[in-house]
Amino acid sequence: xxxxxLLLLLPAGxxxxxxxxxxxxxxxxxxxxNFTNYNLRASFDSxxxxxxxxxxxxxxxxxxxxxxxxxxxxxxxxxxxREGKGKYFDEFLLNTQGLGNDPYQNVTLxxxxxxRYRYDMNWRLNDYFNPGLTIAGGQHLQNLxxxxxxxxxxxxxxxxxxxxxxxxxxxxNGPALSTANLFxxxxxxxxxxxxxxxxxxxxxxxxxAQAAGLKLFWQRxxxxxxxxxxxxxDEPGTPLDPTVTNTTLSGLRRDQPYHGSxxxxxxxxxxxxxxxxxxxxxxxxxxxxxxxxxxxxxxGAIRGGARNVQTLVYGNGRRPVTSANLxxxxxxxxxxxxxxxVAFSQSKMEGDNNIRQLxxxxxxxxxxxxxxxxxxxxxxxxxxxxxxxxxxxxxGGYQLSERRIRSTERVDDSGFxxxxxxxxxxxxxxxxxxxxxxxxQGLTIVADGEIGRQNRPFLATSEKDYHAFGAxxxxxxxxxxxxxxxxxxxxxxxxxxFSHSSRSRTYTADASWTPNTKFSxxxxxxxxxxxxxxxxxxxxxxxxxxxxxxxxxxxxHAIHGGARVILIRRLELYAGLSxxxxxxxxxxxxxxxxxxxxxxxxxxxxxxxxxxxxxxxxEKLRWNFGYxxxxxxxxxxxxxxxxxxxxxxxxxxxx
Amino acid sequence: MSNRLLWxxxxxxxxxxxxxxxxxxETSVQLPPGxxxxxxxxxxxxxxxxxxxxxxxxxxxxxxxxxFEQKGCESCHGPGKAHIAAKGGKTNIVAFSQMQPKQALDxxxxxxxxxxxxxxxxxxxxxxxxxxxxxxxxxxxxxxxxKLLVKLQTDLCYGCHTNVRAQFSMPVKHRVNEGFMQCxxxxxxxxxxxxxxxxxxxxxMMAQGLQNEEPCLKCxxxxxxxxxxxxxxxxxxxxxxxxxxxxxxxxRLLKRPQVFTMCLECHNGLGNFGxxxxxxxxxxxxxxxxxxxxxxxxxxxxxIHGSNSNSRFLR
Numbered sequence: 001x002x003x004x005x006l007l008l009l010l011p012a013g014x015x016x017x018x019x020x021x022x023x024x025x026x027x028x029x030x031x032x033x034n035f036t037n038y039n040l041r042a043s044f045d046s047x048x049x050x051x052x053x054x055x056x057x058x059x060x061x062x063x064x065x066x067x068x069x070x071x072x073x074x075x076x077x078x079x080x081x082r083e084g085k086g087k088y089f090d091e092f093l094l095n096t097q098g099l100g101n102d103p104y105q106n107v108t109l110x111x112x113x114x115x116r117y118r119y120d121m122n123w124r125l126n127d128y129f130n131p132g133l134t135i136a137g138g139q140h141l142q143n144l145x146x147x148x149x150x151x152x153x154x155x156x157x158x159x160x161x162x163x164x165x166x167x168x169x170x171x172x173n174g175p176a177l178s179t180a181n182l183f184x185x186x187x188x189x190x191x192x193x194x195x196x197x198x199x200x201x202x203x204x205x206x207x208x209a210q211a212a213g214l215k216l217f218w219q220r221x222x223x224x225x226x227x228x229x230x231x232x233x234d235e236p237g238t239p240l241d242p243t244v245t246n247t248t249l250s251g252l253r254r255d256q257p258y259h260g261s262x263x264x265x266x267x268x269x270x271x272x273x274x275x276x277x278x279x280x281x282x283x284x285x286x287x288x289x290x291x292x293x294x295x296x297x298x299x300g301a302i303r304g305g306a307r308n309v310q311t312l313v314y315g316n317g318r319r320p321v322t323s324a325n326l327x328x329x330x331x332x333x334x335x336x337x338x339x340x341x342v343a344f345s346q347s348k349m350e351g352d353n354n355i356r357q358l359x360x361x362x363x364x365x366x367x368x369x370x371x372x373x374x375x376x377x378x379x380x381x382x383x384x385x386x387x388x389x390x391x392x393x394x395x396g397g398y399q400l401s402e403r404r405i406r407s408t409e410r411v412d413d414s415g416f417x418x419x420x421x422x423x424x425x426x427x428x429x430x431x432x433x434x435x436x437x438x439x440x441q442g443l444t445i446v447a448d449g450e451i452g453r454q455n456r457p458f459l460a461t462s463e464k465d466y467h468a469f470g471a472x473x474x475x476x477x478x479x480x481x482x483x484x485x486x487x488x489x490x491x492x493x494x495x496x497x498f499s500h501s502s503r504s505r506t507y508t509a510d511a512s513w514t515p516n517t518k519f520s521x522x523x524x525x526x527x528x529x530x531x532x533x534x535x536x537x538x539x540x541x542x543x544x545x546x547x548x549x550x551x552x553x554x555x556x557h558a559i560h561g562g563a564r565v566i567l568i569r570r571l572e573l574y575a576g577l578s579x580x581x582x583x584x585x586x587x588x589x590x591x592x593x594x595x596x597x598x599x600x601x602x603x604x605x606x607x608x609x610x611x612x613x614x615x616x617x618x619e620k621l622r623w624n625f626g627y628x629x630x631x632x633x634x635x636x637x638x639x640x641x642x643x644x645x646x647x648x649x650x651x652x653x654x655x
Numbered sequence: 656m657s658n659r660l661l662w663x664x665x666x667x668x669x670x671x672x673x674x675x676x677x678x679x680x681e682t683s684v685q686l687p688p689g690x691x692x693x694x695x696x697x698x699x700x701x702x703x704x705x706x707x708x709x710x711x712x713x714x715x716x717x718x719x720x721x722x723f724e725q726k727g728c729e730s731c732h733g734p735g736k737a738h739i740a741a742k743g744g745k746t747n748i749v750a751f752s753q754m755q756p757k758q759a760l761d762x763x764x765x766x767x768x769x770x771x772x773x774x775x776x777x778x779x780x781x782x783x784x785x786x787x788x789x790x791x792x793x794x795x796x797x798x799x800x801x802k803l804l805v806k807l808q809t810d811l812c813y814g815c816h817t818n819v820r821a822q823f824s825m826p827v828k829h830r831v832n833e834g835f836m837q838c839x840x841x842x843x844x845x846x847x848x849x850x851x852x853x854x855x856x857x858x859x860m861m862a863q864g865l866q867n868e869e870p871c872l873k874c875x876x877x878x879x880x881x882x883x884x885x886x887x888x889x890x891x892x893x894x895x896x897x898x899x900x901x902x903x904x905x906x907r908l909l910k911r912p913q914v915f916t917m918c919l920e921c922h923n924g925l926g927n928f929g930x931x932x933x934x935x936x937x938x939x940x941x942x943x944x945x946x947x948x949x950x951x952x953x954x955x956x957x958x959i960h961g962s963n964s965n966s967r968f969l970r
Binding site: 039059062080082083084090091093097098103104105108124130131132140146148158170180186189200202217223225227241256262264268272274278280282284288289294296311313317318319323325329335337339341349350351352369371373375383387390393397399403407411420422423424426434436448450452454456458459460461462468472483485499500506508509510526534536538540542544550552554558578580582593596599604606632634636 | 708709711713716717718720755756757761764765768771774775777778782783785800801814815817818820821822824825826827830833835848849851853854856857865866868876877880881882883884885887890891892896905907910911912913915916920921924925927928929930931932933935937938939940941943944945947948950953954955957963964966969
């Protein structure tokens with residue numbers, strides 16, 4: 001039995017192979033030791049990583065970002081009370097990843113005393129680098145650190161009356177490169193640095209009351225957000241396009257504090273009678289509001305004349321959002337489930353600002369804006385799920401959605417008032433159907449489809465006349481698994497001829513085989529195809545061009561594979577390969593504009609082989625070594641290409 | 656600090672610090688008909704019994720308020736006396752491997768229906784495809800101690816959603832393979848409420864953020880707004896109108912390799928679309944697409960998700 005469990009669980013170590021990863025621990029193995037009234041299991045994996053990059057380092061940092069240095073690869077500590085009567089806690093679970101130096105770090109903690117309390121914590125850190133849009137010469141670079149944490153303490157977690165309090169924080173800071181278009185739309189564009197500072201904090205209180213078969217949840221929360229990003233340029237700016245010489249910039253300062261809160265309520269009522277029905281009702285309301293100031297001072301010259309412009313904008317935005325949901329499930333028989341879901345949502349965004357602009361120290365404009373955008377949607381969907389026989393089941397459903405959008409745009413420019421109001425409504429009818437078949441032991445065949453129609457979608461690229469079909473076949477025995485899947489999505493939004501059409505087709509196949517405890521194999525292939533064509537209108541030298549087309553095609557071929565083998569008793573080897581190749585278009589130009597032709601596809605190759613070695617030094621000690629190579633190349637901008645050798649070495653102590 | 660607040664803090668502290676009473680001794684109580692107690696399972700299932708204390712269900716054994724039928728092995732597997740008398744077998748006990756999907760779902764929901772995140776499980780796409788609790792969770796051989804998942808979450812989801820594995824193998828992607836994120840940060844595998852964007856249509860199993868909005872805004876908090884000038888497309892059709900969430904070729908996870916093609920696909924002046932229903936505004940005549948500057952829309956329209964100071968998202 002234990003051998004079989006190990007055989008089944010061994011492939012788990014193979015799957016996580018997309019990036020340099022430490023060798024995972026075997027699961028299902030009895031470990032740990034007892035002390036007092038507790039059982040303790042733990043593992044500590046510490047070592048160092050190294051990376052050598054050839055080619056575009058910025059692109060490597062954007063895609064992978066592993067660097068050199070010592071770190072705690074991972075930690076796992078589990079303490080459980082042996083008889084469920086620990087004095088202060090009964091369960092303590094701590095897991096960490098990448099602490100110290102990795103760009104991806106996280107810590108999760110759960111601590112629970114049965115019937116008394118449960119505390120959950122999650123902390124994450126991401127060093128995020130983005131070199132910016134390639135065609136923009138690397139502008140809009142970001143080099144941010146994002147830290148997120150979430151805490152929740154629940155009192156009496158299994159009781160009929162529960163209470164909880166929670167706290168979350170999301171902080172981003174770091175340098176970023178932005179751009180400003182000065183001093184008018186025909187002026188030049190100048191890059192400048194911003195010091196990004198964003199912080200979101202959320203506090204929440206909630207509870208559950210259970211009586212007479214009804215469960216009532218409530219939550220009251222307060223989200224606080226503040227952004228104090230500042231951008232400066234203390235020296236003469238270098239224009240993005242040096243051939244445009246009509247503008248010079250000697251200095252720029254931009255402050256844009258943006259603060260506010262979103263208090264919210266959530267109430268949920270739930271009841272279930274397992275023999276014939278269940279009801280779930282939910283109501284939420286939030287009232288988001290933000291205050292802002294935009295203060296910019298730019299000095300320089302345009303078309304030979306000195307220019308300094310100070311722009312001051314202040315005001316606030318408000319967005320109350322209300323939604324209600326009701327789900328009713330009834331079970332007319334043991335094999336039939338009918339569910340109906342009604343949803344209502346209403347979002348009213350409104351805001352006003354006051355713009356004052358001084359040019360060469362003279363007030364040249366005062367503008368008052370008021371904006372309103374209201375979106376209301378009602379949805380009703382019904383699904384029937386029928387298990388006709390043990391080996392076959394069917395499902396089908398219908399959804400009707402209605403949406404109304406109301407808009408007001410009002411501009412008061414020194415007494416001249418421009419007012420635009422509009423309303424747009426849309427209706428969706430969608431139907432789904434599918435079946436699941438198990439003709440023989442281990443073989444499963446699943447197929448499903450959906451057809452939908454909207455009368456007035458919001459965007460030219462929104463789904464209007466769409467259908468989606470998919471099927472999946474899986475054959476699974478204890479030591480062998482083979483699966484294949486095909487899926488197609490198509491959307492035609494043809495208000496006029498060839499306004500927009502999009503088609504995607506996906507074919508995948510994968511297999512895993514674990515003949516014995518010493519060898520296991522995992523292989524897979526995926527093909528993702530997408531082609532879309534959209535009618536365009538734009539200007540070329542003040543002449544409007546109609547009827548041109550934006551065409552995009554992507555043909556991604558991806559393979560992954562891995563083999564794990566125990567060569568000798570103490571030596572475990574894993575070799576894997578991940579390869580992704582977008583072959584792009586087959587040829588043909590759908591547009592007359594060279595820039596559009598160049599954007600028809602994005603051929604690239606991204607190959608990453610890896611090798612992992614794990615040597616058992618002692619009963620509780622392993623030495624792990626890993627190597628992963630990355631090779632990225634693209635045809636659009638070969639300066640982006642890079643090759644990287646990354647490796648790690650660590651010692652894993654577990655008991 | 657008021658006396659009332661002190662009393663409340665004191666009450667909570669006392670509740671937390673009172674040592675739990677010893678678990679009831681199964682052998683000392685009158686056994687319900689057909690039941691034999693969890694201790695009788697151990698001789699034949701030693702590994703499962705020894706590891707049971709490390710699973711979340713162990714707490715049922717020490718809960719005095721639960722009835723005998725709700726404790727330990729027999730709370731899920733039903734009365735075990737016949738199973739023991741027959742020296743094993745799957746027909747004389749509740750064996751999850753023999754259950755129909757709906758039976759397995761009902762068995763788990765008998766206790767687990769009370770969590771908010773599972774309020775829509777009866778209508779989730781997983782349930783209607785007969786993917787129920789036991790397909791993803793393992794009570795006795797879990798790879799993750801908290802959620803009792805069969806495998807690490809990413810591997811588990813990739814097992815069926817193989818096309819998504821290919822998307823996360825693209826050079827630009829959300830950091831799921833790296834362990835920074837998990838699928839459940841954005842998706843609710845137990846089924847979500849109707850989305851407030853995109854006509855509540857596909858995809859249907861998304862987790863929802865603070866204002867019932869898309870889960871993207873749980874992390875990308877600066878994009879939430881409210882803004883005086885909302886980019887209406889974001890609020891109506893959601894982030895997916897421009898971005899591919901899993902992975903792609905564009906550094907900003909845009910649907911197209913270059914930003915201007917994507918912008919022009921909507922801003923083409925074609926009738927019926929947009930907030931006034933009279934077409935989405937065409938780019939100005941001064942924006943000649945022969946000039947590289949105008950092929951980089953976000954160079955000037957830097958606040959494209961929403962702006963407080965400029966209706967054209969210029970600052």
